[in-house]
Amino acid sequence: MRPIPVLVSTVATLLVSAFVLAVPAQGDLVRDGTHQDLCFVSTIDFDAVTAGLSADLAECEESPVIEFDHGSVSLPDPGESIILFIDAVEGAQSHTLEVARGLDGEVAASQDGEVNGSLAVKRLLRTEQLSLASEQGSEFVESGSFGVGGSVGTQSTTPTDGSNPAKCAMEPAPYSLLGVASYRTWTWYYLPAGQPSNLSQSNVINRISAAANTWINFQNSCAISVAPAYLYQSYAGTTGGSGGIAQDQNGKLSCSTKPNVSNVGWVNYGNISALAATCNWAPLGGNDISTTTFNSYYPWRDAASTSGCSGGYDYQAVATHELGHAFGLAHVADTSHQVMKVHPAGGYCDMTARKLGRGDIRGLRHIYGYRP
Numbered sequence: 001m002r003p004i005p006v007l008v009s010t011v012a013t014l015l016v017s018a019f020v021l022a023v024p025a026q027g028d029l030v031r032d033g034t035h036q037d038l039c040f041v042s043t044i045d046f047d048a049v050t051a052g053l054s055a056d057l058a059e060c061e062e063s064p065v066i067e068f069d070h071g072s073v074s075l076p077d078p079g080e081s082i083i084l085f086i087d088a089v090e091g092a093q094s095h096t097l098e099v100a101r102g103l104d105g106e107v108a109a110s111q112d113g114e115v116n117g118s119l120a121v122k123r124l125l126r127t128e129q130l131s132l133a134s135e136q137g138s139e140f141v142e143s144g145s146f147g148v149g150g151s152v153g154t155q156s157t158t159p160t161d162g163s164n165p166a167k168c169a170m171e172p173a174p175y176s177l178l179g180v181a182s183y184r185t186w187t188w189y190y191l192p193a194g195q196p197s198n199l200s201q202s203n204v205i206n207r208i209s210a211a212a213n214t215w216i217n218f219q220n221s222c223a224i225s226v227a228p229a230y231l232y233q234s235y236a237g238t239t240g241g242s243g244g245i246a247q248d249q250n251g252k253l254s255c256s257t258k259p260n261v262s263n264v265g266w267v268n269y270g271n272i273s274a275l276a277a278t279c280n281w282a283p284l285g286g287n288d289i290s291t292t293t294f295n296s297y298y299p300w301r302d303a304a305s306t307s308g309c310s311g312g313y314d315y316q317a318v319a320t321h322e323l324g325h326a327f328g329l330a331h332v333a334d335t336s337h338q339v340m341k342v343h344p345a346g347g348y349c350d351m352t353a354r355k356l357g358r359g360d361i362r363g364l365r366h367i368y369g370y371r372p
């Protein structure tokens, strides 16, 4: 007879039981409609984000992550917003997920335009402004001052590079703004760790830089002559880590930890629909930090022209789209054939997104103007 181990075992069982009882299951947040004991959960369902959430979060030392159907976003600091763009391969859906907090800590979240949470913060959500911006977008038609030196400059409503005619048409030429973005100089680091072995590091850095210059210099398919934007870039070198985009055990992507700098790089996310992803960490009313990663599970190509490309996605074209997000633009309809269309890569070796369409120019020019 050895009673002491039995007693220890019983006490341990009681302690474990008490601990399990004290930790609510994640689903309870949805079922009972309350937010008690939020400090004990690591994730909160998008459906459970309500106007009362912020008061319950105020006491927590560590903030939970907001979990959407297609990804997750960590809770931003008061006065900030975090947006995750998941750009899908052909045939799959792209997604835009955002969490914003007002200065008083109130929370609102948006999933592909559906909004939950604080009404006050809802008005601050950058993705909430999309519908308004989309309506305004086509009204921002270039006037006589569109081109260099006050003249319209040479331009064509027919693409000069064989792109779809909608890309250069005067109407609708749509764009969608993420509110006011405020990069003056986009300083970025390269994450080479996951780079596909068929690519050269110097080529990748040059092509990402070229993708940024496409926006800065308004390089377009429509022969539109316009002075550069008040936007600059500065390449700052290579660095390690994931750039703040993580992947959970189910393969979903997450804007997890805000990095100190903007990053572009590669991660093998495996066989998920995300071809590339961008996270913007932004104070409300401006851009601050962005990270773009390409999913190296898929084949990527580095080609000077379509004749030199086969069997993979053109990363310069996809990078141009992702940097459009970094610089303050959201998606427009695929039928518009702009760089910021929902699915940037039509398929392997589609390079049309290396050059802007008319709506892309209007959008970026709306944010940054142009240098006289």
Ligand SMILES: [Zn+2]
Pocket: 085, 086, 087, 094, 321, 322, 325, 331, 342
């Ligand atoms: Zn996108």
